Amino acid sequence: MNTAAHHQIGIEVGGLPVLVHTQDQKFCDQLAKYYAGFVSHSGVARFHFEVEQLAQAPDPGAEISVEVRDGIWSVRRADFTAECNPSAGSAKIRQSAGTHSFDSVLRIIHTLALADEGGFLLHAASALRNGRAFIFSGVSGAGKTTLARMAPSDATILTDEVSYVRRLDGKFEACGTPFAGELARAGANTSAPVDTLLFLQQGPENRIEEMNKQEALQRLLRNILFFAADPGLVSKLFETAHKFLESIPVRRLTFQPEPDVWSLIQ
Secondary structure (H helix, E strand, O other): OOOOOOEEEEEEEOOEEEEEEEOOHHHHHHHHHHOOOOEEOOOOOOEEEEEEEEOOOOOOOOOOEEEEEOOEEEEEEOOEEEEEEOOOOEEEEEEEOOHHHHHHHHHHHHHHHHHHHOOEEEEEEEEEEOOEEEEEEOOOOOOHHHHHHOOOOOOEEEEOOEEEEEEEOOEEEEEOOOOOOOOOOOOOOOEEEEEEEEEEEEOOOOEEEEOOHHHHHHHHHHHEEOOOOOHHHHHHHHHHHHHHHHHOOEEEEEEOOOHHHHHHOO
16 A cells, blocks of 8 residues: 555445545545545455545546456546455545545445445435335436435435445345435445335325336346446346345335325335
């Protein structure tokens, strides 16, 4: 690790600790504020991120690209480049100044690490109620944030935008994330076993219906966040999706944007 990068901060999401190394104390302070609730002081790290902030975007005009070559994860976009060696637990990141670019890199690294370990990030809100996690998946505009905003006081919101699903001791858990949507606030840093996956659609009445597994698989795969075309990781992700759907109930939730929809979610 570059000794010049003498400031550091730990960030842990979904049980995966990252230690960020930087020359900029102001950047550390920004990360501490942005990831409040997910800052780790243990000093333990699965990944060490060496971050260099740039005055200008490193590759203006570049579209997002995620490649896996010889065990190295290469991630690029107009505002950042990142090279991660998962075996060594190290990454070098060059990015535009601020938290926005870093947050994108962090999400992508998590998608790759989770795919390798039997989990995934999903376009979905999620919440805990009565010790169980409910995941509400849908495309933009389906009502994820609306549902989270209407949650009763006995529900704990894990996220209104990006749900974190990991496999622990053979069971799937949903974990809170700092990856916020329109609520613009981090979820609770806690986790619970997944009880039900509900695909959202808005309609004239509140109801929950069973879904067949084929339709559920298509919708699940469409909503999983994953950018790499690596055959090995794609195969693992597909296998994980199958196991996930075999493990938990999957239903369609049709709802009106009214708080009483939560009476169906117990």
